[in-house]
Amino acid sequence: xxxxxxxxxxxxKAFRHGIAAxxxxxxxxxxxxxPFLSSSTIKKKDHFAVNGEVCEHIGFIVEGxxxxxxxxxxxxxxxxxxxxNEFVSAYKSYLTQQPGITYIQALEETQLVLISYHNMQLMLxxxxxxxxxxxxxxxxxxxxLCCYEDRxxxxxxxxxxxxxxxxxxxxxxVLLRIPQHYVANFLGIxxxxxxxxxxRTLVHS
Amino acid sequence: xxxxxxxxxxxxKAFRHGIAAxxxxxxxxxxxxxPFLSSSTIKKKDHFAVNGEVCEHIGFIVEGxxxxxxxxxxxxxxxxxxxxNEFVSAYKSYLTQQPGITYIQALEETQLVLISYHNMQLMLxxxxxxxxxxxxxxxxxxxxLCCYEDRxxxxxxxxxxxxxxxxxxxxxxVLLRIPQHYVANFLGIxxxxxxxxxxRTLVHS
DNA sequence: TAAAACCCTTATCTTTTGTTAACGTTTAAT
DNA sequence: ATTAAACGTTAACAAAAGATAAGGGTTTTA
Numbered sequence: 001x002x003x004x005x006x007x008x009x010x011x012x013k014a015f016r017h018g019i020a021a022x023x024x025x026x027x028x029x030x031x032x033x034x035p036f037l038s039s040s041t042i043k044k045k046d047h048f049a050v051n052g053e054v055c056e057h058i059g060f061i062v063e064g065x066x067x068x069x070x071x072x073x074x075x076x077x078x079x080x081x082x083x084x085n086e087f088v089s090a091y092k093s094y095l096t097q098q099p100g101i102t103y104i105q106a107l108e109e110t111q112l113v114l115i116s117y118h119n120m121q122l123m124l125x126x127x128x129x130x131x132x133x134x135x136x137x138x139x140x141x142x143x144x145l146c147c148y149e150d151r152x153x154x155x156x157x158x159x160x161x162x163x164x165x166x167x168x169x170x171x172x173x174v175l176l177r178i179p180q181h182y183v184a185n186f187l188g189i190x191x192x193x194x195x196x197x198x199x200r201t202l203v204h205s
Numbered sequence: 206x207x208x209x210x211x212x213x214x215x216x217x218k219a220f221r222h223g224i225a226a227x228x229x230x231x232x233x234x235x236x237x238x239x240p241f242l243s244s245s246t247i248k249k250k251d252h253f254a255v256n257g258e259v260c261e262h263i264g265f266i267v268e269g270x271x272x273x274x275x276x277x278x279x280x281x282x283x284x285x286x287x288x289x290n291e292f293v294s295a296y297k298s299y300l301t302q303q304p305g306i307t308y309i310q311a312l313e314e315t316q317l318v319l320i321s322y323h324n325m326q327l328m329l330x331x332x333x334x335x336x337x338x339x340x341x342x343x344x345x346x347x348x349x350l351c352c353y354e355d356r357x358x359x360x361x362x363x364x365x366x367x368x369x370x371x372x373x374x375x376x377x378x379v380l381l382r383i384p385q386h387y388v389a390n391f392l393g394i395x396x397x398x399x400x401x402x403x404x405r406t407l408v409h410s
Numbered sequence: 411t412a413a414a415a416c417c418c419t420t421a422t423c424t425t426t427t428g429t430t431a432a433c434g435t436t437t438a439a440t
Numbered sequence: 441a442t443t444a445a446a447c448g449t450t451a452a453c454a455a456a457a458g459a460t461a462a463g464g465g466t467t468t469t470a
Contacts, residue, residue, distance in 0.1 A: 072362050079361040092351040101358075124340075134339035135329075141346035146297040148353035153306075155360040155393050156284045157277050159458095160427085180448065188360050193427055195449055364428095365457080385418065398457050400419055415468070425458070430451100437446070 007039040007113055014062045015113040018085045022139040023132050032128050036119040040112045042066075048088065048104040048112075055090035055100050057114040064110025067182060069103050078185040081107070081178060087140060088112070107178070160189045161197050212244040212318055219267045220318040223290045227344040228337050237333050241324040245317045247271075253293065253309040253317075260295035260305050262319040269315025272387060274308050283390040286312070286383060292345060293317070312383070365394045366402050 007015075015037070016030065025033060040059070042048060048066060049055045061084050068080035068090075079102075082088040093100025097117055115123075123133045154163050164187055168175065175183060181191035189197075212220075220242070221235065230238060245264070247253060253271060254260045266289050273285035273295075284307075287293040298305025302322055320328075328338040359368050369392055373380065380388060386396035394402075 070358065070362055077362055079358060091347075092354050095347050095351060131336050131339060134336060134343055138339055138343035138346055141343055141350050142296075142300045145346050145350050145353065146300060148350065148357060149297050152353060152356050152360075153275065153284060155357075156390065157275055157282055179446090181446095185361065190428060191448075192429080192450090196427085199449080384416090386416095395458060396418075397420090397459080401457085404419085411470105413468100413470080415466100417464100417466075419463085419465100421460100421462085423459085425456105427457080428455070429453085432451085433449085435447080435449100437444100439444070440442085 007034070007037050011039055011062050011111065011113050012037075014085075015060050018060055019136065022143070023136045025132065029128060029132065032126065033123065036115065036123050038114045038116070040114055042106040042110045042112065044106055044108050046106050048106070049090040049093065049100060050103050051101050052099050053093075054097050055093040055102075055104075057116050058087055058089040058094055058120070059112035059114050061086055061088055062111040062113060064112075065107045065177065066104050066110060067107055067178075069105065069185075070101060071103070076103075078182040080186065081174065081182070083174075083177075087144075091144070155188060160187055160193065161201065163187045164194065164197050165201060212239070212242050216244055216267050216316065216318050217242075219290075220265050223265055224341065227348075228341045230337065234334060234337065237331065238328065241320065241328050243319045243321070245319055247311040247315045247317065249311055249313050251311050253311070254295040254298065254305060255308050256306050257304050258298075259302055260298035260307075260309075262321050263292055263294040263299055263325070264317035264319050266291055266293055267316040267318060269317075270312045270382065271309050271315060272312055272383075274310065274390070275306060276308070281308075283387040285391065286379065286387070288379075288382075292349075296349070360393060365392055365398065366406065368392045369399065369402050370406060 012034065016025070042064070048057075048059060051071060061082060063084055065081060065083045066088055067078050068082075069076045069078045071077075088104060090100040090102040090104060092098075093102065094117060120133070120137075123129045124137070126133070154166070158166065167183070167187070180194060184191040184194035187194065217239065221230070247269070253262075253264060256276060266287060268289055270286060270288045271293055272283050273287075274281045274283045276282075293309060295305040295307040295309060297303075298307065299322060325338070325342070328334045329342070331338070359371070363371065372388070372392070385399060389396040389399035392399065
């Protein structure tokens, strides 16, 4: 993954708008933040994170999408997707700075604003930025904690068929963007099984 | 759940030690923290959180244990457990201050140190405590994010049998403390199915 | 201490999922 | 433009899980 230090005006705008959901920086603070950011464009099928390596960055997707997957018995098992205006990282690897087990791959050409772990630590200790960056990190972690909580609950409480039907209702748009066998993995089943579920839940109009 | 404002010396010590994994407060800061804490002892089978209500507190378990469960079609489905020196809350409900769908029930008499949402917000804005409390909240959220990430991965990547065998290796002690049908729910299967898995994976010595 | 509630196992039957392979279609690569 | 790779569906069979019920043991509790 190539990073160039300078972030375009357009990317900065998208990023500032995206993080406004968590914390607002005034202009002085924002000027201090900018030098800690970098930018990257990942080509389709290139990787943001790979098994066995420390995930160096957290990224904000300005444009594009990625999928998370693992290798099991030589096969790729897709576990998650991220799209525009979402943060992406192999969180456990990034947060612990230990080698991870997650691959993150661009589903299409994907434009990212990046914060390296090192720069994040600098901002967290920065006299002007530290307090707000702590808050920012807390709120982002809390947000994704809630997402994961829902996801775990869906595995505990719902059958694969119920998970699929709920996904149709709440995330129907994703199904149009993502190959179906990735969705099957995401639901915790095989592609063949998802195909059967689709057939038996079809509304014959 | 009864709360009394004063926290015993013993509880304070356990709590301070427990959060030291995340952040250290000096004595001046600690004296400022104490008034924001409260304490509660929950009897076996009493609830820390229930469906439809906002979860008001995050708790630190000094002694005892709890289980998380949901109601589905009138049946209780257990999704998680917490033990001594862990934080416990219906996180999504607590963090968003919206009514939750999670029941949290004491598995035995359980002694907790509590932080109400309101007091947490006061500490986050407190001139002396704010920065460290933001950091504390961030690190706790990050820690549980990593836990949830592992848990989701286990549902994506492993069969129920593999999840059980891994739990035997990494959490064998839990199995001795928790009724087996709760463990089955935790693994995403029925108690009958777990009983079968146990039989077919038995090492006949 | 007796009754009730709870817990785990086992058996039977049904449903669902996994596995493998084949087929036609679409998409991508050369 | 042609070939190759990828994708979704379907079929057939095996394996696993769900549902239900029964039996025996333990723990609660009244």
